[in-house]
Amino acid sequence: MARILIVEDDTDLSAVLDDCLRHEGYATATADTGVKALNQLAQEAFDVMLLDRDLPVLSGDEVMRTVDRLRIPVRTLMLTAAGSVEDRVQGLDLGADDYLSKPFAYPELLARIRALLRRGDADGSATVLSHGRLSVDTVRRLAYADGQPLDLAPREYALLEELLRADGGWTGTRELLKSLWPAEACDQPDLVKTAVYSLRRKLPDPTLIASSRGEGYRIP
Numbered sequence: 070m071a072r073i074l075i076v077e078d079d080t081d082l083s084a085v086l087d088d089c090l091r092h093e094g095y096a097t098a099t100a101d102t103g104v105k106a107l108n109q110l111a112q113e114a115f116d117v118m119l120l121d122r123d124l125p126v127l128s129g130d131e132v133m134r135t136v137d138r139l140r141i142p143v144r145t146l147m148l149t150a151a152g153s154v155e156d157r158v159q160g161l162d163l164g165a166d167d168y169l170s171k172p173f174a175y176p177e178l179l180a181r182i183r184a185l186l187r188r189g190d191a192d193g194s195a196t197v198l199s200h201g202r203l204s205v206d207t208v209r210r211l212a213y214a215d216g217q218p219l220d221l222a223p224r225e226y227a228l229l230e231e232l233l234r235a236d237g238g239w240t241g242t243r244e245l246l247k248s249l250w251p252a253e254a255c256d257q258p259d260l261v262k263t264a265v266y267s268l269r270r271k272l273p274d275p276t277l278i279a280s281s282r283g284e285g286y287r288i289p
Contacts (some may be wrong), residue, residue, distance in 0.1 A: 103127030
């Protein structure tokens with residue numbers, strides 16, 4: 070059963086979409102703010118996200134940027150009342166997989182969801198990053214230690230992938246903040262320290278991630 074996250078601050082539209090998609094056999098969850106949407110994505114896996122671009126406080130654009138930055142594996146259909154060619158291009162350039170203008174016909178929405186669910190990987194092959202005892206499959210977004218799967222939250226996975234991309238080299242705290250957190254978090258280095266602590270707890274040996282003051286973190 071495919072899981073769909075509906076991110077829409079119009080409560081009436083959200084309720085209608087929720088009821089209709091459940092009737093179609095999808096498992097659904099809803100979020101009426103960008104912050105709630107990111108929290109949902111951090112805790113659960115979704116196949117498709119219906120993302121209203123015009124959310125208050127944290128816009129759909131910022132949600133999309135964060136999803137793209139953290140490489141959260143969810144197909145995104147961006148919904149908005151702004152339907153010009155420029156708006157569609159901007160939405161797709163942010164990382165959205167598809168774009169649908171409001172008001173939309175429900176059969177078209179269903180067809181676009183089905184199309185997103187049919188999409189596979191570009192070439193069907195996995196890209197594996199590996200160093201020492203750790204590895205990740207960047208297509209399937211799976212992480213391993215000593216060949217055994219790790220149960221990681223999205224940000225823990227993104228952190229591990231960034232460290233593996235350094236291929237044994239040091240990755241600084243500021244670089245990790247810039248890569249994995251929104252711009253407004255760039256002056257909060259403790260976020261990285263907390264994420265590394267959380268990731269280390271899920272590894273068979275916490276020394277698999279080394280740290281050094283002034284250098285940052287590396288996988289030896």
